[in-house]
Amino acid sequence: MISEKQTDNLELRRKKEKFFFTLFNICGLIVVLLLVIFVGYVVIMGISAMSWDFFTTTPGVGMRSGGIVTPLIGTVYLMGLVALFAIPLGVLTAVYISEYQSNRLMGRVWKVVVGNLAGIPSIVYGLLGLAMFVTALNLGFSLLAASLTLSLLVLPIVIMASREAIAAVPQSIRDASTALGATKWQTTVHHVLPYSISGISTGIILALSRAAGETAPIMLTGAVFFMSLPPSSINSKFMALPYHIYGTSTQSYGVPSELIFGAALALLLIVLGMNLVAIVIRSTFRSKYRW
């Protein structure tokens, strides 16, 4: 039988439940609020700079006027080159680790290696890029050196996301394909990759957003404070949005804040836009391949 005392206990439990529920709600609310304040602040401060001219003219003298076309183009080039280097390398590495690496110990080693690569601070990647690409490989202070450095930086993100997406494909589907006489490569190309494409592309987009926003590695490998023209080749120096924001806000005097926040808003739009693309890709492929 349940005694009086235990019923009292019930009352206490109800109170506790209510307390913690409220606590969790508050925590959640704070996070949402922070995001709203943060994005809202950038939008309010930068929206007045938004105009066609802002996106199509080069920064003026001392950055105190003009637009962001040079750093914008630099960032787009950077993202394109990072995509070119990091996607094939990252996705194929993930395929190798999850489909071809049959040794259980090596699988775990790979996981640790990739996890640790992801944890290396970006400034260290910058130093590595400076030593390896700029100096040792003699690529110079260039778009190529910077994008190779950024590719290394985002590679673990691509690998980890791809690996998870590939692992989510049920073994039974691989078995079905193998039992029909498909080779491992045919199984990978016709089944595993198509079914995991939504997770893989989410990882790729995350990686590209990261590449778009990084400042430290490109400062050391090819980004410059000011150029009047967009980079003419992969061997030339370039301007990029995050470094431009850093430069205008700390290295230059009297830059109107709307120009700085305008650049920040542009960067935010690129990143949020990419996330939107990721959501669309994910929902498209989710409904196409479901099990």
Add this chain to the structure above:
Amino acid sequence: MVTKIKIRDLNVFFGEKQALNDINLDIEENSVTAIIGPSGCGKSTFIKCLNRMNDTIRECKVTGKVILRDGTDIYDSKMDLVRVRKNIGMVFQKPNPFPKSIFENIAFAPRIHGVKNKKDLANIVEESLRKAAIWDEVKDRLDKPAYDLSGGQQQRLCIARALAVNPEILLLDEPCSALDPIATAKIEELLVELKNEYTVVIVTHNMQQAGRVSHKTAFFYMGDLIEYGDTAQIFENPKEELTERYITGRMG
């Protein structure tokens, strides 16, 4: 009766653990052979040896010979696994269609084995679906996802998929364990039909099923082949005490 598959001294190890001990068995052509036994007796492991699906499992080692009618040993080191699996189709416990359309599910295998002509592919798809007795149910929605089908239909789709590369042998690993009795009855009917063209080996934990569809039955216990003979004899007059205990429900 002609022997289609000769299994000789087959041993299977998972790491240190031995899963099958010295199995010797002759499987007859164009008949249904049932493999029965309690859970963990090695019956699924055994059937997976017949198309080398065990190769995909880490730490699995197989010794012995599995010789087909034409004299080739599928464990010969020079054996091409793609050829082995093309000739020996398999259907799994849980229906596992590809998350694609019904048509694409069937067309995949012929395509990877070199059929390119669209008309040929369409013919193969229709013929395979007819053989698996599911054509009438799906002919109007070949472009619909396979996952829209019921469990029983999915399993017949998987049988059709296996038939699409024209194998000689069809292996089924507890194909009805996830299905209701009506869907099960349809598959059993189908198996009896299929044996005219294919050599069928079916693992089942359902003894009535073995009795209904098979010509010969093998009883496995703890990795050993205890008894093998005509299904009627195994069920009515088992020679081994273990077999009798199992089929009368006093074990397993």
